[in-house]
Amino acid sequence: MEIRIGIINTGRELSFETAASADEVRSEVSNALEQGTSHVSFADVKGNSYLVPTAHLAYVELGTEESRRVGFVA
16 A cells, blocks of 8 residues: 655655555554654555654555556456
């Protein structure tokens, strides 16, 4: 699933693919905002990890969980 994160005062967005489901990501971000934690962490499919400060989150866009098809479909 693709995740796009907008960060306040940053011209570019953070975009990466993750193996987590949309519900897992949604609950993790919601819990971090409700509990007032300083950051939320994400991991992508390549093993990279990202720490994003919750005070500077502009938006979190969750993509579809379908994998992309490659090639021709008959």
